[in-house]
Amino acid sequence: MRNFEYAAADSEADALSLLADHPGETAILAGGTDLVSLLQKELVNPRRVVDISRVSELKAIEPTDDGGVRIGALATLEELLASPLAAEYPSLRDVASAIRAIQIQQYGTIGGDLCHLPNCWYFRKGYGLLGDSNGRALSEEGDNRYHAIFGNRGRAKFVSASRFAPSLIAWDASVRIAGPAAGEEAWLPLEQFFVTPKGDQQGVTRLAPGQLITHLELTPAAGRLSGAYEVLEMSGLDWPLAAAASTLEMEGGVVSRAKIVLGHVAPTPWVSHPAADVLRGQPITEATAELAGEAAVSEASPLKDNEYKVRLAKTAVKRSLLRAAGANV
Numbered sequence: 001m002r003n004f005e006y007a008a009a010d011s012e013a014d015a016l017s018l019l020a021d022h023p024g025e026t027a028i029l030a031g032g033t034d035l036v037s038l039l040q041k042e043l044v045n046p047r048r049v050v051d052i053s054r055v056s057e058l059k060a061i062e063p064t065d066d067g068g069v070r071i072g073a074l075a076t077l078e079e080l081l082a083s084p085l086a087a088e089y090p091s092l093r094d095v096a097s098a099i100r101a102i103q104i105q106q107y108g109t110i111g112g113d114l115c116h117l118p119n120c121w122y123f124r125k126g127y128g129l130l131g132d133s134n135g136r137a138l139s140e141e142g143d144n145r146y147h148a149i150f151g152n153r154g155r156a157k158f159v160s161a162s163r164f165a166p167s168l169i170a171w172d173a174s175v176r177i178a179g180p181a182a183g184e185e186a187w188l189p190l191e192q193f194f195v196t197p198k199g200d201q202q203g204v205t206r207l208a209p210g211q212l213i214t215h216l217e218l219t220p221a222a223g224r225l226s227g228a229y230e231v232l233e234m235s236g237l238d239w240p241l242a243a244a245a246s247t248l249e250m251e252g253g254v255v256s257r258a259k260i261v262l263g264h265v266a267p268t269p270w271v272s273h274p275a276a277d278v279l280r281g282q283p284i285t286e287a288t289a290e291l292a293g294e295a296a297v298s299e300a301s302p303l304k305d306n307e308y309k310v311r312l313a314k315t316a317v318k319r320s321l322l323r324a325a326g327a328n329v
């Protein structure tokens with residue numbers, strides 16, 4: 001691990017000021033469950049690490065005036081699971097309870113999950129986000145069994161690592177970004193927060209140097225159904241091979257609006273418009289959920305080693321819908 005300065009912030013303003021001293025040469029530390037290993041492997045080499053874990057204003061889970069919920073970026077998975085407000089969003093609980101490691105539930109934060117850098121093994125071995133070695137695209141020619149099956153026609157083949165982004169996007173969540181200047185803030189639909197890098201200098205989110213995520217806001221849960229399903233290889237700590245989250249508005253027993261978002265199948269969370277279109281005007285049954293799964297994967301373009309993920313993505317969509325409709329799948 002290379003040397004770096006450590007600075008602990010005690011307020012949002014303090015964090016922004018500590019980040020502003022060295023623009024582009026800082027890293028934010030929340031729970032540290034991933035950042036510490038990135039520092040150890042020298043995949044991230046900041047001049048200063050800004051620890052935000054003591055900023056109390058970023059921890060609360062509270063109701064919004066319109067009946068939604070505001071979640072601080074430092075809320076831990078354990079706090080999400082315990083929160084009666086978050087319990088109104090079943091798809092979030094489906095995801096939080098699937099992360100089966102007490103340590104991660106206690107330390108991992110929702111902001112850290114959203115900014116988690118890809119788990120792509122070429123990136124984690126030091127070949128950069130795009131997995132290049134002397135002009136060779138390792139993620140295209142090498143073993144790509146865990147890579148993207150959607151949005152993979154450019155150089156980026158990794159999959160977005162966030163567990164919560166699909167369900168948050170399915171709930172039309174917005175994200176508050178603070179900085180880089182003190183007092184500067186922007187609210188962005190979470191759907192627009194993630195980017196697919198085209199070059200080596202681009203990251204995986206819209207965060208600019210000196211900015212941080214402070215809060216998320218979810219629209220009211222009342223009157224809507226939701227479910228999420230992750231296909232995991234192991235029953236312990238593991239990353240999904242494919243995942244999906246669905247939020248449904250129903251009228252007279254049929255779907256009036258559906259939002260279906262896949263995870264771990266593309267460089268960003270993947271909103272499936274074909275799946276949502278198929279469901280409009282339909283009840284949720286085994287047959288319609290199956291059709292939505294098929295529609296979702298109609299856009300897939302698997303790589304040489306990951307055709308199997310197409311089937312898993314279809315199953316994830318189907319089961320997220322059946323869970324939303326109350327089935328125990």
Ligand SMILES: Cc1cc2nc3c(=O)[nH]c(=O)nc-3n(C[C@H](O)[C@H](O)[C@H](O)COP(=O)(O)OP(=O)(O)OC[C@H]3O[C@@H](n4cnc5c(N)ncnc54)[C@H](O)[C@@H]3O)c2cc1C
Pocket residue numbers: 027028029030031032033034035036073074099104107108109110111112113114115116117163207211212213214237238239
């Ligand atoms: C050994 C190990 C195995 C793990 N395996 C799994 C697994 O299998 N499945 C799983 O789901 N999770 C796993 N995790 C947990 C994983 O690290 C989660 O993504 C966790 O939620 C990250 O939260 P954190 O607060 O610890 O993030 P940190 O490690 O503190 O930060 C992660 C990234 O987000 C940035 N960041 C953090 N907060 C903010 C913010 N507010 N604004 C802007 N940027 C921010 C950091 O700079 C860093 O780049 C594992 C962790 C460990 C240690």
